[in-house]
Structure formats: structure tokens, C-alpha cells
Amino acid sequence: MSSNNNTSPMLADQEKDYLLYAMFHYMPSRPLACVGIAVFVVLFLYLVYSIRRRPGTPKFMIRVPLLAIFELVAFALRLQVINNPETGTFTAMSIFLLIPSNLLSLANYSCLVHIIKLANLQSEKFYYRPGIISKIFTTSTLIAAILQATGGGLIFNASSRNAALVLLFLGLAFQLIILICYAFTLNHVHSNPKFDYHVLGQYNPKRKAILVLYITTSALIVRNVYRIAQYGFIAVGQQISDEWAFYVFDPLMTAICFVVFGLIPNFFPNEQSRVDHTEDIEVSAQSSSYPSSYKPNA
Incomplete structure (x- = not known):
């Protein structure tokens, strides 16, 4: 009897290891799962702070900290799977890992759309019109997200594995x-001097914002290629068994995006810089209303 009591925990551990593998x-x-939880807690707090300290930050940036919560939930589920391996929990973990990258892409696209809005160009060309660009990238991203989430939910069912x-x-x-099309669009906006705007206290904010978006886009492409x-x-x-x-290629890339997104509000005008910039425009307009030959009386 004692022999059975001694061996049953060992058998349970072996079965658990088999399921995990x-x-x-x-x-x-x-x-490492615990470290992942801690990292995304810190990133969530960092993103909330970076947004709250600049009133008037674009509304689409408010969604970014919520994506850190998705990653946090994914790692909490990963820890739960390690402690108690179940297919349902593993599937939920996989879906929560897929969601943030797609929605981060959406935030990435929204940044470019915001830059185009700030430039306020009047043109019939569709890639100069932020509303059309926003609809194209949003619709495409949602389609990609739905396909991935559906496939991720079906892949652990043997009968639907191929379809998944x-x-x-x-x-x-x-x-x-x-993402590749977006990178080309980003490069066009970067190289075209017509797309420009001003932020009080920032030199060439458009260039800085776009350089930051190059980093996030590259990280998302690396993560996407890894998943493929x-x-x-x-x-x-076969499997990637390391x-x-x-x-390195999934949560680290996502974490890099979160760190960089925390910098983006610095490169967009907030409420105060909009007021100051408007005042600057009014002053320059008043100055330019006088002819160049005009000299005030002594």
C-alpha cells in the first residue's frame, strides 16, 4: 500500500510533464512566466503614466495600455498551464498572445493617420486622405485578427487541425x-516634406514620430515572421523546441513596441502645445500683414 502511495505522485508528475511537452x-x-507577468505589469503602469502626463494625447493611444493587460493575462494563463496543464487554458493563452500584436498594429496605423491629419493636406489622392487610409488598415487588421483567432482556437482539435x-x-x-504596405506608406510620409506639423519644444517631431514607428513596425514584422x-x-x-x-521573437518584440509607444505622446501636440502653436500662427499672421517697406513711426 505504501509503495502505491509513494509512486502515484511520481506518475502524476510524469503525466503532467508529458502533457506540457x-x-x-x-x-x-x-x-520565466513569472518574469513575463512582472514585465507587463511594469509596462502597463509605464504606458498609463506616459499618457496621463500629457493631457490631450490622441484617443487611440488610450487603448495601448489595455493591450499590455492582454499580454499580462496571457502570461498568467501560461503560468496556470504550467501548474495545471489543460487544453482549454492553453488555447485561451494562445489567443491572448495573438490579440495584442494585431491591435498594436492598429495603434501603429492610427499614429500614421494622426500624422497625416496634423499635416492637413488638401488633395484628391487617397493616400493623402486619413479617413480612407484608416478604413483600409482597420478593416485589413480586423480580418487578419479574426482569421488568426479562429485558427488559434481550432488548432488543438485533431479533426480541425488542418483547417486551423x-x-x-x-x-x-x-x-x-x-505591415509591409504600411512600411512603404510610412516611408512615403517620412520623405515627403508636405507632411509636417509642429509641437512646442520639439524639433522636427514628425521625423521623431516616424523613426519610432519604424521600430514598432520592424518589431511586429519580426514577430509575424516568427509566427509564420x-x-x-x-x-x-516539426516544432520549434526552444x-x-x-x-525573443514574441513577447520581447511586443515589449519593445510598448516601450516605444510610451514615447509617442511626446511627438504629438497636446492641449497646451496646440494653444501655443495657434498663438504663434496668429502672431506670424499679424506680422506678415504689414508690407515689407513699412516702418513704424519713432
Whole structure:
């Protein structure tokens, strides 16, 4: 009897290890999952602070801290899976990891649209019209997100595995195409001097904002390529069996985006800089109303 009592915990641990390996294809680290939770708690607080300290920050930036909560939930679920491996929890974790990158892409696109709005160009060309650009990128991103979320939810069901992989590939490939198109659009706005605006106390804020967006776009592309490679290995019956690859190419890329997004409010005019800039325009307009030959009486 005592022998059975001694061996049953060992068998339970072996079964748990087997389930974990079947899910992750490596033995996930509990300490790293805890570090992930701590990192995204800090990033959430950092993003909230960076937005609150600049009244008048564009509304789309308010959504960014919420995405850090999604990553936080994903790592909390990862820790729960490590402690008690269940397919449902693992599926939820996978979906929560997919959501932030898609919605971060949306915030990325919104930044570019905001730059175009601030430039206030009058043109019939569709890529000069922020409303049209916003609709194109938003619709495309939502389609990519739905495809990925649906595929992520079905992949652990043996009967729907092939369909899930197709949906994931379509969603990720579509997202990659959108990101590349966005990078070209970003470069066009960067190189075109017509797209410009002013922020009190900032030299060339458009250039700084776009350089920051190059960083976030590059990080999102790296993460997207990693995910395509990951599911490509699964499709041919192989796996990426190193945990470091997951942390380097997924949460690290997302964390870089969050850090950089915390800087973006500095490069957009807030309420005070809008007032000051308006006053500057009024002063310059009054100054220019006099002819160049005009001299005030002594």
C-alpha cells in the first residue's frame, strides 16, 4: 500500500510533464512566466503614466495600455498551464498572445493617420486622405485578427487541425502584407516634406514620430515572421523546441513596441502645445500683414 502511495505522485508528475511537452514541445519555465507577468505589469503602469502626463494625447493611444493587460493575462494563463496543464487554458493563452500584436498594429496605423491629419493636406489622392487610409488598415487588421483567432482556437482539435493551420497562415500572411504596405506608406510620409506639423519644444517631431514607428513596425514584422515559421514547422510535423525563441521573437518584440509607444505622446501636440502653436500662427499672421517697406513711426 505504501509503495502505491509513494509512486502515484511520481506518475502524476510524469503525466503532467508529458502533457506540457505535448502542448509546448519543450518544458516551459515557471520563473520565466513569472518574469513575463512582472514585465507587463511594469509596462502597463509605464504606458498609463506616459499618457496621463500629457493631457490631450490622441484617443487611440488610450487603448495601448489595455493591450499590455492582454499580454499580462496571457502570461498568467501560461503560468496556470504550467501548474495545471489543460487544453482549454492553453488555447485561451494562445489567443491572448495573438490579440495584442494585431491591435498594436492598429495603434501603429492610427499614429500614421494622426500624422497625416496634423499635416492637413488638401488633395484628391487617397493616400493623402486619413479617413480612407484608416478604413483600409482597420478593416485589413480586423480580418487578419479574426482569421488568426479562429485558427488559434481550432488548432488543438485533431479533426480541425488542418483547417486551423490554413486559417493561421492566411491571417499571418495577410498581416505581414499589411505591415509591409504600411512600411512603404510610412516611408512615403517620412520623405515627403508636405507632411509636417509642429509641437512646442520639439524639433522636427514628425521625423521623431516616424523613426519610432519604424521600430514598432520592424518589431511586429519580426514577430509575424516568427509566427509564420512556427506554424510552418507544425504543418510539416516539426516544432520549434526552444523556449528562448518564443521569448525573443514574441513577447520581447511586443515589449519593445510598448516601450516605444510610451514615447509617442511626446511627438504629438497636446492641449497646451496646440494653444501655443495657434498663438504663434496668429502672431506670424499679424506680422506678415504689414508690407515689407513699412516702418513704424519713432
